[in-house]
Amino acid sequence: MIIEISNHKLDVDLDKTKEFYTTAPLVSESCSCNGCHNFEKAVDALPTEVIDFFSQLGIDMKKMCEVYASHENADGTLSYGGFTHICGKIIEGDSAWVEASPNSSYWESEKAIHITNNFQVTFKEECYLLEDNFPRPSFQLELQADIPWVLPEEHDYYKCMSTEKKQCITNNVYCFESAKIAKVFLLPKEGVLIDCGLPWEVRGIHKEMKNIRYNPKNLKHILITHSDFDHVGGLTKLLFDSPNATVWVGKDDVQYLVSEKKRPSLKGWILDLFKPNLPADYRVLEDWKHSKIEAINTPGHSEGHHAFKYDSCLFIGDIYKNINGKLKSAKKNEDREVLAKTREFIKTIGCNLIIPSHGDIIDKEILP
Numbered sequence: 001m002i003i004e005i006s007n008h009k010l011d012v013d014l015d016k017t018k019e020f021y022t023t024a025p026l027v028s029e030s031c032s033c034n035g036c037h038n039f040e041k042a043v044d045a046l047p048t049e050v051i052d053f054f055s056q057l058g059i060d061m062k063k064m065c066e067v068y069a070s071h072e073n074a075d076g077t078l079s080y081g082g083f084t085h086i087c088g089k090i091i092e093g094d095s096a097w098v099e100a101s102p103n104s105s106y107w108e109s110e111k112a113i114h115i116t117n118n119f120q121v122t123f124k125e126e127c128y129l130l131e132d133n134f135p136r137p138s139f140q141l142e143l144q145a146d147i148p149w150v151l152p153e154e155h156d157y158y159k160c161m162s163t164e165k166k167q168c169i170t171n172n173v174y175c176f177e178s179a180k181i182a183k184v185f186l187l188p189k190e191g192v193l194i195d196c197g198l199p200w201e202v203r204g205i206h207k208e209m210k211n212i213r214y215n216p217k218n219l220k221h222i223l224i225t226h227s228d229f230d231h232v233g234g235l236t237k238l239l240f241d242s243p244n245a246t247v248w249v250g251k252d253d254v255q256y257l258v259s260e261k262k263r264p265s266l267k268g269w270i271l272d273l274f275k276p277n278l279p280a281d282y283r284v285l286e287d288w289k290h291s292k293i294e295a296i297n298t299p300g301h302s303e304g305h306h307a308f309k310y311d312s313c314l315f316i317g318d319i320y321k322n323i324n325g326k327l328k329s330a331k332k333n334e335d336r337e338v339l340a341k342t343r344e345f346i347k348t349i350g351c352n353l354i355i356p357s358h359g360d361i362i363d364k365e366i367l368p
Contacts, residue, residue, distance in 0.1 A: 003056065006113045008093030008123055010057075016087040016135040017058030024063040024131075034155055035069035039080060042150045046119075050145075053115050057086055059141070065129055069147075069155075077118070077146040078155070079180075085127055087135040096122035097142075107144060107200050118146040128273065167208075169355065172311045174212065178204025182230040182357045187310060188212070190293060191220035193245070194308055194315055195357065196234035199274070205234070206241060219245040223285070223295065225317030225357060226305040227256040227271065228263060235276035250297065250304025251284040263302070298346065300339025301330055307346065314351040319343060322359035327368065343367070 003010045027040040043051070043061045054061050067082035096112035112120035120143065127140045149155055167175050174186040179197035184205060186193055197205060209216050219242040225231055227249065239245065255261040256271060257278045263271055285306050288295040294309040301318045308315045319342060321328045333339050346354070347367055354362040 002091075006093070008113070009091040010086075010088060010093075010123065010139075011091055012057060012086055012088040013135065014058045020087070020131075020134055021058065021060040021063050024060070026062050027064055027067055034151060034153070035078070035080075036067055038069070038078070038149055038151050038155070039064075039067045039082075039147060042147045045148055045150055047116055050115050050119050053121070057141070059084055059086065065131070072149075072155070073146055075146070077148050080145050080147045081143065083128060083140050083142040085130060085134055085138050085140055086123075087138055089137055090123055090125055090139050093123060095124040096120070097124060109200065112144070120144045169353065169361070170311055170313065173313055174208075176201075176205045176208050178208055182228070183355075184234075185315060185355070186214065187293070188214050190290070190310075191218055192293060193219055193222045193238070193242075195225055195231045195317075196222065196238050196276075198230055198233040199237055199276075202234040202237040205238070216241040217244065221245060222247045223288075223293075223306070223308055224249040224253070225307070225315070226250065226302040227253040228302070228318070229271045229274060231317070231357065232257065232271075232276055233274060235278075239277075239279065247279055247282045248285050248288055248295070249278070249282060250302075250306050251286055252299070253302050253304030254278070254282075254284065256302070296349070298342045300335055300342045301333050303334055305342075307349075309349065309351060312352040313355055314346065314349055314353065315355050315357075316346060316362075317357050319346060320354075320356050320362060322356050322362045325360070325366075327362070327366065 001012050001014050003012050028037045040062045051061070064082050064084040067080055069078045069080050072078055094111060096108050098108045098111070109120060112122050114120055122142050124140050124142065127138055130138060167177060169175055172187060172189050174188060176184045176186065178201050180201065181198060182195060184193065184195050184197045206216055222235070222238065222245050224247065235247065249257065256263050257275065259272060285295045292310060296307045296309060298305050298307045298316070298319055305317055307317060307319065318330045321330065354364055356362060
């Protein structure tokens with residue numbers, strides 16, 4: 001059956017696709033996290049046009065192959081990504097995933113199919129996690145969408161920065177609003193960027209640099225707290241406009257960026273799938289020497305995790321998340337015992353502001 005959607009022409013075997021989803025497991029049966037459970041329940045609350053879109057392709061949305069929530073939006077919805085499979089072939093049409101380099105790509109919203117203002121999809125030929133019993137040939141549907149929280153219990157996903165939040169933490173530290181999940185910090189006087197955000201956030205980061213009259217070509221160094229995708233995903237795109245910047249990463253986190261070892265759970269799969277290019281001339285943070293910025297090895301969340309001390313601020317990456325005044329851990333840590341020792345250690349570091357990558361600035365007095 002030929003189906004034409006936007007700039008795509010698809011040859012879909014509707015009967016085989018429907019037959020697969022008839023017996024496929026529900027999202028909540030494949031994963032017990034509340035994010036997946038919420039997605040399944042929220043399907044019933046989605047606009048009719050979204051349900052109809054998936055139905056015409058033979059897909060049961062409650063049985064998607066993979067879904068994941070990243071953060072809470074300002075309107076209370078959760079930002080979701082995910083993918084599932086369709087029996088058939090793509091005859092015509094370009095994916096919203098744009099190749100930035102041979103080893104990395106990013107989602108270009110303008111190329112996606114917008115079912116509603118907050119629900120985008122695209123198609124691609126390459127299939128990930130394709131089920132053994134899925135009929136061939138096959139292609140993949142991917143989504144990025146804002147989904148309401150419908151479960152009775154509260155979720156623990158962190159809220160993205162409000163556009164009203166002050167961007168200048170101090171006169172020497174700027175926090176980019178465009179980096180919605182893991183914060184990205186600019187130290188303009190030093191020509192230093194801490195972390196890189198996600199690939200699709202880089203355009204906004206560059207726009208903010210322009211707004212404060214900072215030329216990205218003036219960046220001298222990019223410091224990576226650790227190798228999770230929300231912290232390194234934008235690296236390749238950032239280096240396009242900052243070709244003279246040296247990238248610094250903890251030596252024990254290099255292994256994740258060159259595929260020698262995988263980060264735990266879904267974050268490892270995402271990093272392997274969309275891995276940014278680590279330039280050949282990267283440096284390890286253990287060799288960092290700077291008169292004003294101190295790089296401090298703070299393992300636990302990952303082996304090579306680093307914090308940075310500058311201008312009375314301590315940037316602690318994912319040692320803690322401060323969600324509405326409550327200190328929380330990341331869901332997956334490399335070594336909880338080591339992390340506990342790191343948390344005791346940072347209490348001894350002299351600073352006025354403790355700044356996590358997720359959530360609000362931490363008052364040192366509330367450290368447990």
